[in-house]
Amino acid sequence: MGTFIPPFLGPGEHLFEPAASIQAVFGPFTIRPDGMDDGHDARAYVGQVMGIVRMVETTRVGKAVIAEIRSRKKPVLIFPLEQVDDVMAYAWVYPRWGLFPVVVSFTPLFGRRLRQFLGDEEQKFDKVYTPHETIVHEFAHVARAVSGNFDRLGDDEEELATMVANMFAVEINRAPVNSYDEMKSVTGNLAAFSKTYYRDNFDMIEAFCKQNKTLATELSYVNTTFNPIRLYMDENL
Numbered sequence: 001m002g003t004f005i006p007p008f009l010g011p012g013e014h015l016f017e018p019a020a021s022i023q024a025v026f027g028p029f030t031i032r033p034d035g036m037d038d039g040h041d042a043r044a045y046v047g048q049v050m051g052i053v054r055m056v057e058t059t060r061v062g063k064a065v066i067a068e069i070r071s072r073k074k075p076v077l078i079f080p081l082e083q084v085d086d087v088m089a090y091a092w093v094y095p096r097w098g099l100f101p102v103v104v105s106f107t108p109l110f111g112r113r114l115r116q117f118l119g120d121e122e123q124k125f126d127k128v129y130t131p132h133e134t135i136v137h138e139f140a141h142v143a144r145a146v147s148g149n150f151d152r153l154g155d156d157e158e159e160l161a162t163m164v165a166n167m168f169a170v171e172i173n174r175a176p177v178n179s180y181d182e183m184k185s186v187t188g189n190l191a192a193f194s195k196t197y198y199r200d201n202f203d204m205i206e207a208f209c210k211q212n213k214t215l216a217t218e219l220s221y222v223n224t225t226f227n228p229i230r231l232y233m234d235e236n237l
């Protein structure tokens, strides 16, 4: 008997945590509160995550990303994120072997839990992601994974997910960030920023449009002032 070693182990993940007995299946997503012993907390977790996914799906950007995930007919597991000391993560996504080809580790951060996460120094952060923005970022990674594109952009996978979350943020009237690396809120002329972003990330956007044609096309139709994909399509297709 060999030992099963998963291809990736996420930060804070307990490999042999028994799966929670309650779960909710919502489209391609299975929301399972692994590691939550308290039934009340577990149900609250499922309800919160479900509410966030539903809200996200009412937006154009969220709908496009979730439609792409749905179309691939691969189940996606969402389970609670345990914060670990050396990795500050809002959430993470990894491909897996087995029943769920993709897993998302995510716990919505509000109020006290959010302040704790930020080390009680919220003012030091130029951008604090809402749980809705966080899940859109993660779902962009999921869409890449279920379409067979996981990591094909290398380091730019993060920038791509950041761009999609930016489009969502602008759709719900929040400020986008300038880049994944800098994470600075952009205020002011978003149309001008959209153009600069498009030029700075041309190769990534072009690769994305080729690798995820349907999703890129759907996103290009979203009528937001920040839409570098539309700029690419207008100029190149």
Ligand SMILES: [Zn+2]
Pocket: 137, 138, 141, 157, 158, 161
């Ligand atoms: Zn990411």
